[in-house]
Amino acid sequence: MEKNAKIYVAGHRGMVGSAILRRLEKEGYNNFVTRVSSELDLRNQAAVADFFAAEKPDYVVLAAAKVGGINANNIYRAEFLYDNLMIQNNVIHNSYLNGVKKLLFLGSSCIYPKMAPQPLQENALLTGELESTNEPYAIAKIAGIKMCDAYRSQYGCNYISAMPTNLYGPHDNYDLKNSHVLPALIRKFHEAKLQGAPEVEVWGTGTPRREFLHVDDLAEACYWLLENYNEPGLVNVGTGTDLSIRELAELVQRTVGYEGTIRFNTDYPDGTPRKLMDVSKLAEKGWKATIGLEEGVAAVYAGAFEAVRPA
């Protein structure tokens, strides 16, 4: 990308968008256009059309989305489908109408079938049933991938799709009802330690396995993709290693220094048993994650994670 190119980072205030913005600023890019959702609701087709016509960005990072953990996905099924479809359709279509040179779309590892062979390869997409708890969100993300490819096929748009695994890092969401597991556990153990609580509740059985990538590693991968990757289809972005939720809880317990007990509440769903991604496609092109989980969680905790965001 040209150093003076105008880059629109949609969702720049979120965990991923802010990490990508930090990475691009570090590289010397300084011609950004951003909007918070109260200024520009990306579900609003007319507002997005006016925004793109006025700003005409050269590049777009689409990191705006309705995002949440297993509980939020399972409860707000309509919002996860509607919001994400509207955001994607409006940003991708108006990028095309306004001649955006390249767009990076962010999907998620939940797009793969619940029981697909592990580690998950990109060609597993649409080969089986999805996990029910986040099917609406996954369907929206799959639509985004297919839309990028359809606009490449019909209009020659260079729109690429990256599939990150579960992420964590600065500006994560710590709302205990709607967040992902890692920020939730960091907050739960932290508050239990402060309050001297005898136990911490962990959802599910503790047996599912998850892969966790620090968001600064993701931002590095996204920068590489923006500079070097111009192919249709999708590319997994992860660490290539996973652990059980029980092991994760014990890791966070050690990091926080909490000495009480862990209680598993199976009233909550486990979700997908495992979703370890095959990261060889990006590894063959020279990118690998560098931040280990123990180190990353310690850094997040030491950063005295931000106040809980409004629900």
Ligand SMILES: NC(=O)c1ccc[n+]([C@@H]2O[C@H](COP(=O)([O-])OP(=O)(O)OC[C@H]3O[C@@H](n4cnc5c(N)ncnc54)[C@H](OP(=O)(O)O)[C@@H]3O)[C@@H](O)[C@H]2O)c1
């Ligand atoms: N977190 C993960 O574990 C994870 C894993 C895989 C993939 N991803 C993907 O990464 C991307 C970003 O996720 P994240 O974790 O950074 O989420 P996040 O912290 O919740 O940030 C989402 C951003 O989207 C913006 N947004 C939401 N609805 C909007 C609307 N109607 N109009 C305009 N902006 C809107 C928000 O803007 P405001 O702040 O201005 O309200 C927010 O900054 C998403 O595509 C997500 O699917 C995330």
Ligand SMILES: C[C@@H]1O[C@H](OP(=O)(O)OP(=O)(O)OC[C@H]2O[C@@H](n3cnc4c(=O)[nH]c(N)nc43)[C@H](O)[C@@H]2O)[C@@H](O)[C@H](O)[C@@H]1O
């Ligand atoms: C990357 C994201 O993965 C998401 O799936 P997924 O990893 O199961 O979403 P998480 O909410 O991170 O849950 C991962 C696992 O951690 C368990 N878990 C244990 N304690 C907690 C807790 O306190 N909070 C939460 N949230 N989970 C907890 C949860 O039951 C599940 O088995 C998708 O729903 C999203 O759409 C997105 O794709």
